[in-house]
Amino acid sequence: MTNEMTDRLAIRDLIENWAIWRDAGDWERFATVWHDDGVMHATWFQGPASEFIRVTKEGWAKGVSILHFLGGTSIDLAGDRAIVQTKMTISQRGDVQGVACDVVCTGRFYDFVEKRDGRWGVVVRQPIYEKDRVDPIDPSARLELDQAAISKFPAGYRHLAYIQTQIGYKVKMDMPQLEGAEVQKLYARGKDWLAGKPL
Template identity: 70%
Template sequence: MPQEIMDRLAIRDLIENWAVWRDAGDWDRFRTVWSDDGVMQATWFQGIADEFIRVSREGFEKGVNILHFLGGTSIDLKDDRAISQTKMTISQRGLVEDVLCDVVCTGRFYDFIEKRNGQWRMILRQPIYEKDTVNPVDPSEQLLLDTDLLEQFPVGYRHLAYMQSRIGYVVKKDMPGLVGPQVEALYRRGENWLAGASL
């Protein structure tokens, strides 16, 4: 099998393992998808992979319910570096104004992935948040949101941010969306990194 095809299969496997092992709470195997200096950027967390694993595990054990579902993947490959974009949804269940709700956010995982010592590992994961919605689990319940709080967050993840802020997370308010300067800067960063620039 040509090396490029093997590399693409390994990268796709890495991306799928991230979602399955993280959502299942398989923390030892989840650590293996990251490089030693891996970094996670999310609405509620920005930092090194080891810390992300720790706080994710703590939340999992307390019943925080965040799940991921993956769609198609596009991979730009250059030697031992790759930028992958994977369609995804983030689904979080929790209380919003005392109503049990599901928030579903659609977007892409934008990943900086590098082959080190023969193994592909995630260097940086930056989600792109495109649109989201919130719905009561029991459709007969009425949900009333604080519009002032809701409008503090970008349109691509405002309901997700609303829920997360209500349960105590400090939410980053300038994450990349479908369009805008943040996502354009991310694309440039990815292009530069593939061309040999450092992160």
């Protein structure tokens, strides 16, 4: 097996472990997927990975339910750096105006990863939000959304943002989506990262 194949397997393992350990609440192992300076970007949080773990644990204690499901992965490898894109869904369960609902957002994780001292780790995770929807858990339930409020949120994650604001989170309004200036800036940062430039 070549070094490149070994690196690709290690990176794929890293990405899969992120979702499994985070969603299982295996916080000790989840912390190992990050480098010490790792940064997480999400609709409801932007900051150091260590802080992300802390506030996620607090959310768990309050009953916040956010899970992830992964699809295919594409790895652009350049020496000890890589950009990894992984198809994913984010599923959040919660009350929307008194109705128990699931919100499912489809997109990609866009990860800046690096090999340091022989270990691959996440330096930055930036989701790309492509489309989402909300469904009552009980199909017979009647859900009436505040269309004026929902329309204020970006199209790629408007239902996710809506439910998150309902439970008290402040949502970032300029996250990368399938198209637009923000995702193009992200792609440019990715190219610079692979070329050896600092973030």
